[in-house]
Amino acid sequence: MAGESRRLPELNQDKYDTDEQVKIICLGDSAVGKSKLMERFLVDGYRPQQLSTYALTLYKHSTTLNDKTVLVDFWDTAGQERFQSMHPSYYHKAHACIMVFDVQRKVTYKNLSSWYQELREYRPTIPCVVVANKIDADQKITQKSFNFAKKQGLPFYFVSAADGTNVVKLFRDTIRLAVSYKENSSDFMDEVMRELENFALEAKGDGPEQNPETTTETTDPDTTV
Amino acid sequence: MTYTPKKCGVKFKPPAIILIYEDEKTKKIRQRSMPVRNFSKFSDCSRAAEELKNNPRHKPFLGGVSLQQLQKLYQLLRNSLSGLSLDRSLEIIHKENTIDSEEDLNKLDDKELDQKKKIMDELFEKNRKKSDDPDFVYDVEVDFAQVEPIESCGWDDEETNEDF
Numbered sequence: 146m147a148g149e150s151r152r153l154p155e156l157n158q159d160k161y162d163t164d165e166q167v168k169i170i171c172l173g174d175s176a177v178g179k180s181k182l183m184e185r186f187l188v189d190g191y192r193p194q195q196l197s198t199y200a201l202t203l204y205k206h207s208t209t210l211n212d213k214t215v216l217v218d219f220w221d222t223a224g225q226e227r228f229q230s231m232h233p234s235y236y237h238k239a240h241a242c243i244m245v246f247d248v249q250r251k252v253t254y255k256n257l258s259s260w261y262q263e264l265r266e267y268r269p270t271i272p273c274v275v276v277a278n279k280i281d282a283d284q285k286i287t288q289k290s291f292n293f294a295k296k297q298g299l300p301f302y303f304v305s306a307a308d309g310t311n312v313v314k315l316f317r318d319t320i321r322l323a324v325s326y327k328e329n330s331s332d333f334m335d336e337v338m339r340e341l342e343n344f345a346l347e348a349k350g351d352g353p354e355q356n357p358e359t360t361t362e363t364t365d366p367d368t369t370v
Numbered sequence: 371m372t373y374t375p376k377k378c379g380v381k382f383k384p385p386a387i388i389l390i391y392e393d394e395k396t397k398k399i400r401q402r403s404m405p406v407r408n409f410s411k412f413s414d415c416s417r418a419a420e421e422l423k424n425n426p427r428h429k430p431f432l433g434g435v436s437l438q439q440l441q442k443l444y445q446l447l448r449n450s451l452s453g454l455s456l457d458r459s460l461e462i463i464h465k466e467n468t469i470d471s472e473e474d475l476n477k478l479d480d481k482e483l484d485q486k487k488k489i490m491d492e493l494f495e496k497n498r499k500k501s502d503d504p505d506f507v508y509d510v511e512v513d514f515a516q517v518e519p520i521e522s523c524g525w526d527d528e529e530t531n532e533d534f
Binding site: 174175176178181188189224226227228229248249250251252254255256279281282286287288289290291292293303305306307308309310311312313314 | 469471472473474475476477478480483486487490493494495497498499501507508509510511512514516517520521522523524525526
């Protein structure tokens with residue numbers, strides 16, 4: 146934890162554990178339109194925060210869902226995808242993922258499988274949606290089948306960042322998925338991490354002034370287990 | 371004084387950018403030759419194009435000629451100075467200015483990627499609905515109900531043979 150925040154001082158990710166905060170990440174090849182989709186959704190929203198050191202752009206958004214305020218941080222890459230791999234902190238604590246390809250470029254569709262594989266290494270169970278962008282270039286494409294999403298059992302959207310088709314729907318649906326994932330997290334790794342953190346906190350809380358060696362001997366056996 | 375460009379090209383020997391334009395006042399078609407100086411096979415084409423476009427003597431004539439086109443003409447000249455045939459040169463320039471569906475853009479350097487993004491941006495801007503357009507709608511939802519039989523995108527074919 147401490148190591149994480151030291152490496153990324155601007156990016157204290159502990160806030161994503163609080164109830165109202167969710168983190169949604171964007172994945173996909175260079176130039177598939179990830180940033181343009183973000184900008185289309187947030188039209189007159191906050192200006193994004195550029196963290197060039199981390200090749201990262203953060204977009205903040207707030208909305209209300211079931212009478213509750215939700216603060217969303219959208220994480221977008223700023224060239225990091227060129228290495229066809231993202232830094233693990235990009236995936237850390239993410240609650241949903243938007244995976245984008247360009248309907249005009251086959252290679253961006255083929256690369257979805259490696260992006261998806263990497264995502265699942267870090268976040269085995271977070272909701273992920275697949276987005277076919279740039280349908281304005283050729284509307285006929287929407288009558289064709291793209292089997293990747295179906296095969297992986299993921300929601301699929303035909304969108305255009307240029308004319309806005311389905312962009313707002315895509316983001317609203319994803320925010321809903323992120324929130325519901327957070328509320329009913331069944332992610333095994335999440336559970337394990339939470340347990341470990343609680344355990345560390347309890348241990349600390351038991352005897353802040355004592356050194357660890359004596360703690361085991363002096364504390365009540367009920368509280369140490 | 372208004373000049374409407376009709377055609378713009380390049381001459382290799384001696385090197386010059388040639389513009390055929392119409393003088394709006396006299397309605398006459400004229401040709402202007404702009405000699406290219408201090409240009410070698412190592413020169414920067416986008417810089418040369420900008421310099422020509424901003425040259426006080428030529429500026430009034432080049433208002434309607436895009437920077438991209440001038441840049442392309444300088445590229446042709448540069449390739450010719452490097453000994454490339456015109457056909458090969460045109461092929462290279464065509465490749466640089468179009469998007470290949472199979473080319474992995476993750477592998478390009480910043481400059482090359484920006485060039486490709488610029489090409490893609492042209493279509494984006496053409497189809498773009500801006501938030502200040504009078505007919506702008508924020509939430510555009512379209513249900514693309516697919517009608518059977520659904521044709522494959524053709525990009526899944528290789529996978530169908532594999533056990534995934």
